[in-house]
Amino acid sequence: MARKDPAVLRKVSVSLPFGIGSAEWEADPTERRAAWSLYVELVTRVAVQPLETDQGLLREALTSLYSLFGTTREILKDAGPDVGASHDSVGGIAIAVLNNGLRPFLAKWHPTLQAWEAQKPTTLSFKEHEKNWPEESTLYSELDNLRQGLEQYAKALATIAGVD
Numbered sequence: 240m241a242r243k244d245p246a247v248l249r250k251v252s253v254s255l256p257f258g259i260g261s262a263e264w265e266a267d268p269t270e271r272r273a274a275w276s277l278y279v280e281l282v283t284r285v286a287v288q289p290l291e292t293d294q295g296l297l298r299e300a301l302t303s304l305y306s307l308f309g310t311t312r313e314i315l316k317d318a319g320p321d322v323g324a325s326h327d328s329v330g331g332i333a334i335a336v337l338n339n340g341l342r343p344f345l346a347k348w349h350p351t352l353q354a355w356e357a358q359k360p361t362t363l364s365f366k367e368h369e370k371n372w373p374e375e376s377t378l379y380s381e382l383d384n385l386r387q388g389l390e391q392y393a394k395a396l397a398t399i400a401g402v403d
Contacts, residue, residue: 253395255332256388257340262327266399269321270329274399276314277333280307281396286389290382297369297378298356301349304385308337329399336392344385348378 249271252263266274281287285300286307311333315322322330351374359368369375397403 249401251399253332253398254391255335255395256391257336259332259335259339260326262332264327266329266401267321269318270323271400273314273318273322273329273333274396275402276318277311277329278393278396278400278402280310280314281389281393285386287386287393289386290379296365297352297375297382298365300382301345301352304341305345305349307341311337329396332392332395336389340385340388340392344381348381352378 249266250263251266252261254261284303284307285295286304290300315330315333318330322328322333324334325331326335352372355372355374356365356368359365363371394403
């Protein structure tokens with residue numbers, strides 16, 4: 240397979256989740272590297288991997304999602320201003336995904352789950368206590384909807400990085 244020259248500007252067109260729309264521009268090597276870093280962080284987390292109800296803890300899933308804020312900030316800061324902040328840039332897309340997708344989800348579910356966790360009897364495991372939560376199935380459903388949006392974001396990052 241022929242490797243693409245990373246120095247060449249590559250026109251990309253991506254469809255984005257969370258009401259962000261679509262974007263089209265010529266991605267430069269800095270944006271492609273940042274997109275690759277963001278892609279790797281995203282696809283190796285529960286963010287785009289389905290979480291079955293009998294696997295893991297919802298708290299761990301929310302913590303993993305929350306950590307994407309810090310990771311994204313670091314990747315964008317390390318890449319510098321060349322990744323941009325406009326709609327048609329890796330930086331702008333990453334910021335929009337955090338603010339339009341992750342932030343509302345976590346703002347809703349983090350305190351709700353935390354309130355339930357505070358009621359855990361010492362006789363139950365964390366998993367057993369989560370299973371007793373009336374909101375568990377709703378959170379799993381909304382987590383799956385978020386995952387689908389993040390999967391679309393991951394595909395866009397792969398396109399920008401030139402690995403699709």
